[in-house]
Amino acid sequence: MTTVIDGKAVAADVVAKVRVAAEQLIAKTGVVPGIAVVIVGHDPASQVYVASKGKKAKECGFHSIEHALSSDTSESDLVALVEKLNADPAIHGILVQLPLPNHIDAGKIIQTIAADKDVDGFHFTNVGKLGTGELDTAFVPCTPAGSMLLIERALGRDLSGLNAVVVGRSNIVGKPMANLLLNANATVTVAHSRTKDLPALCRSADILVAAVGRPEMIKGDWVKPGATVIDVGINRLDGGANGKSKLVGDVDYASAAEQAGAITPVPGGVGPMTIALLMANTVVSAFRAAGQAAPRF
């Protein structure tokens, strides 16, 4: 029997814990966790994300602000805003939505964010801490961190002896995902567009993570029977009901679900976990700022 991993339910669980932690921090220290989201221009994926984020931050009892800037905002103005948020004691988490318009150097903006407010986990300091296993003081990127929680819950055991294949080598998902799996004692292979015989490699995976951004690329006959399949893809396609677009992952769900032991759906899998882990990182940041031992998620 295939288990459909309910990312929405696990995310709700995480959010409930974040809320309790925030209440405890406020009661003990008066520090209210604060998050700032900055969006430049009108990327549709970013807009979807911003809307749910504001709602979740409220649910968690956070102070939440949003800066929506026009697409012609200059790089220096954006740097100045990030520096202002770095210096604002009411803000513990800063997230600048990606992608940014082409005239802005995204790398420069990310490295301007104070590492101890970088709840996306993209700053070199946090990337380095994840790479060296300093997870107590790092911020881990939300999508891989959320995927890891789903994997832990699905398997309910240490990953020693298991083969993990991560398809995709991005800095925001593939690479941090590989590091998390390695930290958890899995044997990890990172595949990408130049990998030879990708289907055969995928078939060797006990844990298969798809993060390539290609709709339904990974087919059922690429999946080892009983494998845990985590679909990070969120692709918007035409042809949904009533002329609307529909969301599909990087995995061909119908055929993969026949093989997998456990699989995440799209929507309702990794997506909600990304937002939940953003809330978790933010409350952790507030605990650290208040000099309190941070909870774990």
Ligand SMILES: Nc1nc(=O)c2c([nH]1)NC[C@@H]1CN(c3ccc(C(=O)N[C@@H](CCC(=O)O)C(=O)O)cc3)C=[N+]21
């Ligand atoms: N600095 C930065 N950090 C990000 O983490 C980031 C970003 N920029 N830019 C945009 C992407 C996109 N992203 C999503 C997160 C959750 C859902 C999500 O909750 N999806 C729901 C479905 C939503 C729907 O129905 O449209 C689901 O999968 O069930 C979607 C998209 C985070 N991103």
